[in-house]
Amino acid sequence: MTPTRADICVVACADAFAEDGEILVNPIGNIPTIGGRLAKATTCPAAVLTDGEAMFVDGIHPVGAPIGTDSTEAWNPYRRMFHMLWSGKRHVMMGATQVDQMGNQNIACIGDWEQPRAQLLGFRGAPGNTINHRTSYWVPNHNPKAFVQHVSVVTGIGYDRAAALGTGGRFHDIHRVVSNLCVCDFETPDHRMRLRSLHPGVALDDVVAATGFELVIDQDVATTRLPTDEELAWIERIDPSGLRSAEVPQ
């Protein structure tokens, strides 16, 4: 079995959760969700996952299908989700319509706030997530309109905003940005976004051209690892209908 780009993205998402241990691993979107379930199946068995509604569920389930109550391990309706995230025991991977060099995210709107050119999702949980616990982002289409110099609206806060809060920003932790081209992190002295690894087959110039700000690029850039055979087998079980390939075409 030859891994596809989508498989590589799934494993990159799973690796973002690998060291989480016993916390709520809460990916949003298809590829992050497949990645979260893969992490629980392999590197992070203690992870707690949700059914996308009000239950914590045990076991490894196919994506896109309802999960039966026989897998329920606890009840977590929305109000308790806020209690959990305010307590910090959560790692969320959200989407980002725009993200900047310091990790500021926008999912609210594009253009002027009073009368936006494009109304998007709103702030949703992004402000509370980013100030309370580890957050990662998934961007399925890496391009200069997504990786921008300045976001229209700051929904999820980046390292500069968190630093300006002093002790109030002490739980802030943007961990990874995974895209269809590469994996980025903020492991630099001033927390500017760094290219962590290029997906196999992606040229450095492609990522530079698709990024609207200057990425920190080390002398030797790593290549995102390929899935193992065991991981590929899990991915097939978790995503038998191939939702991942619809999100990231080959």
Next chain:
Amino acid sequence: MIDKRVSEDEIIGELADGMVIGVGGWGSRRKPMSLIRAIARSSLKDLTIVSYGGPDVGLLCAAGKVRKVVSGFVSLDSIPLEPFYRQARQNGTIQAAEWDEGMLLLGLQAAGWRVPFLPTRAGLGSDIPRLMPDLQTVTSPYDDGETLLAVPALDLDVALIHMNRADQGGNGQYLGPDPYFDDLFAMAATTCFMTCERLVPTEELAAAARPETIIINRLMTTGVLEVGRGAHFTTCAPDYARDEAFQRVYNAASKSDASWQAFKDRYVDAPTQADYLRAVDELAASSAADSASNGTRPEGAAK
């Protein structure tokens, strides 16, 4: 048992222009849609809607009833962006206070507890304080001295909620997976009207499910009204799932003024719930007939 049963007309008669109205449910889930359509048909205007928003917010925006929306998001869940809220925002016809989802919980809780605010870290550092400058911070009086966001109490004039079951005294029960924030909406409001799928004798509530599902007690409610399929097309599990096919029809109605007008004439302006359900069921039947003649299976017929 005290009798709080009211008619839809009596509920609408208690509402007034400019009121702050909270709506229970979440996204496209367990929304009191029959009451929302009744407001859309009324002469009410300049309303402020507080909601974990779904088609309740969208429909009222489309009907021109809304001055301001206070929300954490407005979404149809399976269709991420609510089309009519989106139009209203992009046309600049409404004011928006878009809060962090958790801030909304705290604002409702503060109102219910009769305190002016509740503190949180959520929202700090984001553009919420910049774009909504009426929000203030507060400094901890203890040794830590931390600065927190003071989420103001969301005092509601009226709350509208839909439950699976209720009794005539105004006790209400949810039977689905999530209570959402309906009890907090009820307690944040001066007046709360509750619709329900079925009005039952009180003893049937605790007999139907564990007593902690009775999250609404009659101290929270002003009036109760039985409306079967009252949350349609949003989900009201376990009584019924979201009507995804109809939600797509609603979404498509946003394409033009003409398509909205046609949707409004047929569904929103249906004078009674029975008229509305007849129109909904006719649409489903004609879609099923179309699918049958095309040799495809109608949606939802798989099981």
